[in-house]
Amino acid sequence: MTGLASSIERRNGVSLWRQIADRILQGIASGDFAENAALPPEVALAERYGVNRHTVRSAIAALVQEGVLKAEQGRGTFVLSRKRLSYPIGARTRFSTGLQGQTSERHIALLSSSTEPASRRIAEALGIAKGAAVIRLETRGEADGHAVSRATIWFDAKRFAGIEAAMAETGSITASLKRFGINDYLRHSTVLSARHADADDLAALDLQPGAIVLVTVAVNVTLDGEPIQFAESRFPAERVELRLSAGD
Amino acid sequence: MTGLASSIERRNGVSLWRQIADRILQGIASGDFAENAALPPEVALAERYGVNRHTVRSAIAALVQEGVLKAEQGRGTFVLSRKRLSYPIGARTRFSTGLQGQTSERHIALLSSSTEPASRRIAEALGIAKGAAVIRLETRGEADGHAVSRATIWFDAKRFAGIEAAMAETGSITASLKRFGINDYLRHSTVLSARHADADDLAALDLQPGAIVLVTVAVNVTLDGEPIQFAESRFPAERVELRLSAGD
DNA sequence: ATAATTTGTCTATTGATATAGACAACTATA
DNA sequence: TATAGTTGTCTATATCAATAGACAAATTAT
Structure with a gap:
């Protein structure tokens, strides 16, 4: 990517083979290793990274x-x-329209839903009382049959009663919110971090253990600024990059 | 964070102790483990994560x-x-002003600089010919004595001859660009990903091996839209989160 | 055909990772 | 003072990770 031959670390808690797999994935993503072309032979890679074949x-x-x-x-x-x-x-972050042009098919699958009392954090984000009922949706974003995101989404249960049924039916957050009279909404805040995928992410995103996920924590609001949705989304770093669109 | 007890994966390429260390760091960052308070005792943590003490x-x-x-x-x-x-x-992403209020002191240290021919990617980003000379700066962002970023920055060597001296002197990109008549600039594009820190990042950011870095690849432009700077920045995921500011 | 190149398989050895159990050392509290 | 709770240290064992070397199997080029 930068052309720097950044080297491999030992005795780290992360195995060498995992680090090298990461590097190869990076190389593919950055174009160092072209699609459909052959990788350098194993002995050459071993020498390049300073490890055994x-x-x-x-x-x-x-x-x-x-x-x-x-x-x-x-x-x-x-x-x-x-x-x-x-x-x-x-x-105006939207799952489906965001990937338009990159994939032919995409939708959100509802894995499960439940109602629970709001934690302090969620209550603050949604502007409701701590302990008030919220609906939690567990979803997976899919594009051309590949899992590209895994999200946990919270809504005020009072205002959005039954949204889980709408989600299951439509496979779209935007379409579901329309049923509650919300025709447009904005991304109010996004906080970004990264971590190793946990067992749940690994299974849902079909990742190899040790993989890294990008994590966004976001609040969506109506045009009036009223918070309607709080979500934590996980994206597999090896398959997805996040592009910050300034204006829109 | 979500309250989910996401579990630990075995045989992954990432050792259990590293995964658990990550989880504890997350717990601290998210407030699950309060500052200055005691962690749960080792036996309790072992049981929670399903591993040996x-x-x-x-x-x-x-x-x-x-x-x-x-x-x-x-x-x-x-x-x-x-x-x-x-x-x-x-x-309007700026290193120093961005961290205002969170740290008392911050600056950018110039680790090294060099002049090299532009790769295809850098040439495209800067709108110059491939192979044209570019200045590369290797920098480390520091806040209150802690390393918080590690960046590689490219400038058109023709337009910004001597900018490495300005950087070394001022410790600020913004101040250095002023010397070239650029009083304001905008972030044109940002692409975000994550990976394991390489050896260089580990040393520069004072990280434990196996740590994760957030990576941004960004282009800055003048108010007229003329590209002036291409940069890849690495942030230690355990110490820094990225907050996307919508309007500004 | 023959040789060169490359991936696949096997054995062996070393060190790191993880589990298990026992007990010592230290702190706080009843 | 005695006890419970907690971190620190030690031994032992099994598995994973990494290195090393040799050779087989398949493909490509000479």
């Missing part, structure tokens, strides 16, 4: 299982997967 | 060495460190 093989094996690479005996190891999806974030 | 001890040991926790025999283990810095990103 078997360690490189472990990294490649993980990426093969992940569907990113394909190894052919005698020929080489080839890059299958495309660049990362670029997910725009701005005042 | 010794594994929890490895995680705690790493965080003690990192200066985040302090263990006292017979009493407990205490949280020393504060919440993450919140680094705002928007049209």
Whole structure:
């Protein structure tokens, strides 16, 4: 990416093969390793990263299982997967329209829903009393059959009673909110962080263990500034990048 | 954060103690573990995460060495460190003003500089010919003595000859650009991703191996839209979160 | 055909990771 | 003072991670 040959760290808590797998994924995303082309041979990669050939093989094996690479005996190891999806974030962040042009199909699957008392944090974000009932939706964003996001979304249960049914039916937050008279809404705030994927993320996003997720914590509001939705979304860093759209 | 007891993954390439250390850091950042208060005892943490007490001890040991926790025999283990810095990103992203109010002192240290031919990517971003000379600055952002960012910045060498001297002197991008007649500039685009810190990041940001960095790739432009600066910045995810400021 | 290149498999060894259990050392409290 | 609760240290064992070397199997080029 920068052209810097940033090296590999040992005795870290993160295995060398995992680090090298990360580097290869980066290389693909940044264009260092072209699509459909062969990777450098294992011995060359081993030398480049200063590790044993078997360690490189472990990294490649993980990426093969992940569907990113394909190894052919005698020929080489080839890059299958495309660049990362670029997910725009701005005042009018929408799942479906945001990925328009990058994927042919996309929708949000409702994994589960429940009603619970609001924690302090959620109550503050939604401007309701702590302990008031909120609806929690667990969702997965899918594009062309691939999982690209995993979100937990909270709504005021009083104002949005039954929204889980609307979500299950429409597969869209925007469409569901319309049923409650909200035709437009804005992203009020977004806070961004990153962490290792937990077991739930791994399963829902079909990730290999050790993968990194980008985490956004966001509040959506009506045009009047009334908070309507609080959400924590997780995006697989190896498949998705977030593009900050300034104006919109 | 969400209250979900997301669990720990095994055989991942990321050791259990590293994952647990991450979780504790998250817990501190999100307020689950209050500052100056004691962590739950080791046996309780071991049970919560479903691992052996010794594994929890490895995680705690790493965080003690990192200066985040302090263990006292017979009493407990205490949280020393504060919440993450919140680094705002928007049209007017500036290092120093962005952290105002959160830290008393902050500046950018110039680690090294060089002149090199522009890669295709950098040439496109800066609107110059591929192979044209560009100045590369390697910098570290510091706040109250702690490293909070590590950036690589490129400028058109023709237009900004000598900017490395200005940077070394002023410790500020904004001040340096003023010397070239640029009194204001805007963030044109930002792309966000995350990865494991490489050896260079680890050293410069004083991180424990295995740590995660948030990565932004950004282009700054003049008010007329002329590109002036291309930068890749790395932020330690355990110490910094990025706050997207919508309007500004 | 032959050789060179590349991925695949096997054995062996070393160190890091994780579990298990026992007990020591220290602190706070009843 | 005695007791419970907590961190610190030690031994032992099993598995994972990484290195090392050798050779097989498949493909491509000479």
